[in-house]
Amino acid sequence: MLSYFLRRLILVLPVAFGVSVVCFALVQIAPGDPLTAIMPVDATAEQQAAMRAAYGLDKPVPVQYLIWVGNLLQGEMGRSIASGRPVAAEVFGAVGNSLLLAAAAAVIAFPIGIFLGFLAGYFRDTALDRAVTALSITGVSVPNYWLGIVLVIIFSVNLGWLPSMGAGPGGSQDWQWDWAHMRHLVLPAVTLAVVPIGIVARTVRALAGDILSMDFVTALYAKGLSRGDVLRHVARNAAATALSVMGLQLGYLLGGSILIETVFNWPGSGFLLSNAIFQRDLPLLQGTILVLAMFFVGMNLIVDVAQAAIDPRVKRN
Amino acid sequence: MLDLRKGIAALALSVAVLAGPAAMAQGTLRIGMTAADIPLTTGQPDQGGEGLRFIGYTVYDALINWDLTQGDGPSGLVPGLATAWEADEADRTRWTFTLREGVTFHDGSPFNAENVVWNLDKLLDESAEQYDPRQSAQGKSRVPAIASYRAVDDLTVEIITHEPDATLPYQLAWVMMSSKANWEALGKDWEQVAAKPSGTGPWMMESFVPRERAELVPFADYWDETRIPKLDRLVLIPLPESNARSAALMSGQVDWIEAPAPDTIPAMQGNGFAITQNALPHNWTWHLSRVEGSPWNDIRVRKAANLAIDREAMGALLGGLMIPAKGFVPPGSQWFGEPDFDVTYDLEAAQALMTEAGFGPDNRLKVKALISPSGSGQMLPLPMNEYIQQSLAQAWIDVEFMVVEWNQMINLWRAGAADPSVEGSQSINFTYFIQDPFTGFIRHLDCDLVAPNGTNWGHYCDEDMQGLFEEIKTTFDPAEQDAVLRRTHEKFVDDALFLMVTHDVAPRAMSPKVQGFVQPQNWYLNFSSITMAE
Numbered sequence: 012m013l014s015y016f017l018r019r020l021i022l023v024l025p026v027a028f029g030v031s032v033v034c035f036a037l038v039q040i041a042p043g044d045p046l047t048a049i050m051p052v053d054a055t056a057e058q059q060a061a062m063r064a065a066y067g068l069d070k071p072v073p074v075q076y077l078i079w080v081g082n083l084l085q086g087e088m089g090r091s092i093a094s095g096r097p098v099a100a101e102v103f104g105a106v107g108n109s110l111l112l113a114a115a116a117a118v119i120a121f122p123i124g125i126f127l128g129f130l131a132g133y134f135r136d137t138a139l140d141r142a143v144t145a146l147s148i149t150g151v152s153v154p155n156y157w158l159g160i161v162l163v164i165i166f167s168v169n170l171g172w173l174p175s176m177g178a179g180p181g182g183s184q185d186w187q188w189d190w191a192h193m194r195h196l197v198l199p200a201v202t203l204a205v206v207p208i209g210i211v212a213r214t215v216r217a218l219a220g221d222i223l224s225m226d227f228v229t230a231l232y233a234k235g236l237s238r239g240d241v242l243r244h245v246a247r248n249a250a251a252t253a254l255s256v257m258g259l260q261l262g263y264l265l266g267g268s269i270l271i272e273t274v275f276n277w278p279g280s281g282f283l284l285s286n287a288i289f290q291r292d293l294p295l296l297q298g299t300i301l302v303l304a305m306f307f308v309g310m311n312l313i314v315d316v317a318q319a320a321i322d323p324r325v326k327r328n
Numbered sequence: 329m330l331d332l333r334k335g336i337a338a339l340a341l342s343v344a345v346l347a348g349p350a351a352m353a354q355g356t357l358r359i360g361m362t363a364a365d366i367p368l369t370t371g372q373p374d375q376g377g378e379g380l381r382f383i384g385y386t387v388y389d390a391l392i393n394w395d396l397t398q399g400d401g402p403s404g405l406v407p408g409l410a411t412a413w414e415a416d417e418a419d420r421t422r423w424t425f426t427l428r429e430g431v432t433f434h435d436g437s438p439f440n441a442e443n444v445v446w447n448l449d450k451l452l453d454e455s456a457e458q459y460d461p462r463q464s465a466q467g468k469s470r471v472p473a474i475a476s477y478r479a480v481d482d483l484t485v486e487i488i489t490h491e492p493d494a495t496l497p498y499q500l501a502w503v504m505m506s507s508k509a510n511w512e513a514l515g516k517d518w519e520q521v522a523a524k525p526s527g528t529g530p531w532m533m534e535s536f537v538p539r540e541r542a543e544l545v546p547f548a549d550y551w552d553e554t555r556i557p558k559l560d561r562l563v564l565i566p567l568p569e570s571n572a573r574s575a576a577l578m579s580g581q582v583d584w585i586e587a588p589a590p591d592t593i594p595a596m597q598g599n600g601f602a603i604t605q606n607a608l609p610h611n612w613t614w615h616l617s618r619v620e621g622s623p624w625n626d627i628r629v630r631k632a633a634n635l636a637i638d639r640e641a642m643g644a645l646l647g648g649l650m651i652p653a654k655g656f657v658p659p660g661s662q663w664f665g666e667p668d669f670d671v672t673y674d675l676e677a678a679q680a681l682m683t684e685a686g687f688g689p690d691n692r693l694k695v696k697a698l699i700s701p702s703g704s705g706q707m708l709p710l711p712m713n714e715y716i717q718q719s720l721a722q723a724w725i726d727v728e729f730m731v732v733e734w735n736q737m738i739n740l741w742r743a744g745a746a747d748p749s750v751e752g753s754q755s756i757n758f759t760y761f762i763q764d765p766f767t768g769f770i771r772h773l774d775c776d777l778v779a780p781n782g783t784n785w786g787h788y789c790d791e792d793m794q795g796l797f798e799e800i801k802t803t804f805d806p807a808e809q810d811a812v813l814r815r816t817h818e819k820f821v822d823d824a825l826f827l828m829v830t831h832d833v834a835p836r837a838m839s840p841k842v843q844g845f846v847q848p849q850n851w852y853l854n855f856s857s858i859t860m861a862e
Contacts, residue, residue, distance in 0.1 A: 042732075052742070053469060095368070163579070167578075174579065175576055273572070276576070278539055282539075286365065289735070
């Protein structure tokens, strides 16, 4: 198990290098100028040149990349051009807020998705199966930013039950586990949960359906096991694949919620990324993309190791 | 008995008066800004007009402030931390500023001439210990006239300009004064100051969460008693997405939002929210290329285009929240003057001018226009430009658009009309802040500011116009200077130097609880008069 883990860990290094090159190159290719974020539009050419030099933006791109990577290896992610604050503080603060949102969405999505998936798989080709399938396709297909706006109109504007924006009455720094704060989490988490509910339900349905039709299930029934005991075996067999899907979904929830965080003004990594894109804030953009990409890599590593722990066949492969 | 009652009443009144500001403090006002972050808090804010509106003129003062107390007429300059200023009659480059006595910063330190010099060094002297590149990036380009400065005594500052420049008072209205003592107390670290700034303004920043909120409270010792805030607290919340802003207002999470989307306004009004607006020194134009070969070099074409747009009808696109352009500055501006050319809708006259210029239905003029799908202050650029495209087509002008993202648009604006990057575009739809003589007139058409070295995008250069700009800079009496500015504007309009379309009205939506707000004809606001009803 340890050697498997080490093998997977070593594979992370070239992936991390590739991620750093791609995320640096992508933001350099985009048109626009980071100085726009920090200087009045009518600053003179001389003042722009001075500022460009102050931020090292006058150096050739490969040199800028090497400086950036060199600083990264020393644990320094630089400073945001737009805000002047350290990128690490900005990114990890925002990632923390996104994790909170992603975790809340996962808590809603995964149990519901698994339950609906099993239900549909167990009662395959029945009206219930078709209803769950329709529901999960709707969940995957509905534009979640649109759903977010609709939920805001209903529950915030018309009914006044839940807040429409922000991470608590005093901002995310004052977060507490009470209703005054958690009510801010409800609408974005529900909106964010809709897609993974659909994906997890469809995956589990397919897995459960396939496993239930296998010979060993018939053998288990023949041995006299109860329906509940048989389902436990089915669940154990489905767990490895379902886990990998849920791990990826957690990664998407963390990094893929730009629109949701914008609609709900949630101060997470997606919101930060969107602002960094509009402001061409290169250090912040590179730092955010890198952290999110590495989170994905980390999630994949954890899922792979967990899969191997659950299903020894994975390790052998 | 009657006397006793009178005595009790007088006593009660005295107690109320003595209680003063504390008794008047009324409620919390929460504002949803369009900015994505709290503007830079250390003194010289970033994020353009919104930065100065919410952090600049609240927490800080300039030597010379804008009058933000009335909305009936144009907003002019008023004494701020300087009570008087004048240019030496013998040497017009030498200015003397008399500072206000008894002013203190929020940290309790006194404001004096040393602070003024220290603040100017903060922006202009790279060798100074307190030099801050971030604040300098915002402030240095605003005070191009300043050559040197010194403290004459505790309450007198002398500023020398490179050449006689009567627009210096307007330039100084950009420079906010932060506290030297506070910077020193916080380890001479601007990052620390950002979390705990200290100015002389009517509001003190109490707390600050980057990208989420800033909370301001009244400064009870503010030097101008009429501007001591009546509210208990002012909360600033960045809400860059317009639907999120509207939802936050309608669900009661904020009391005021900037720039509501036009299509949400009927719903807001239907739910009892107030929409405020007033003329704003801002215009929405096409800046025309005057490089060799540009069709806009022909005054008949320029006038024809200006006559081909039905601006009143265009108002429907913006929910009526616009002022149809009659010139380069809004019609109520102190600098509008009496131009001869009437900027109006007259298609027949437009077609006659085009015929005179050699064009017609079978010989249409083709032009290329640079536009962006969105951008700061650009209003609704796509539908508005499509409307103009259709309007100009009626005057036999066919418009081809070059659409670029806003950030790239700024680069192309800086590059100028002759740069290959604009790919032969003959106009740029770039909205302008036009609040002072330099930003309003000079920077767009000065021969010495031709792009890319300056902001004259179209490469226009005219001897008479240059003479007027020189006269603006050398007319030191404010009333006479206004007269020169009126003549300058008349030339802007009579020569149809821009395609003049609309002016913004700075719409904001607010809860009916917000009371006492006066929207000045200015980019900045006074929040001190506001109270919140129960």
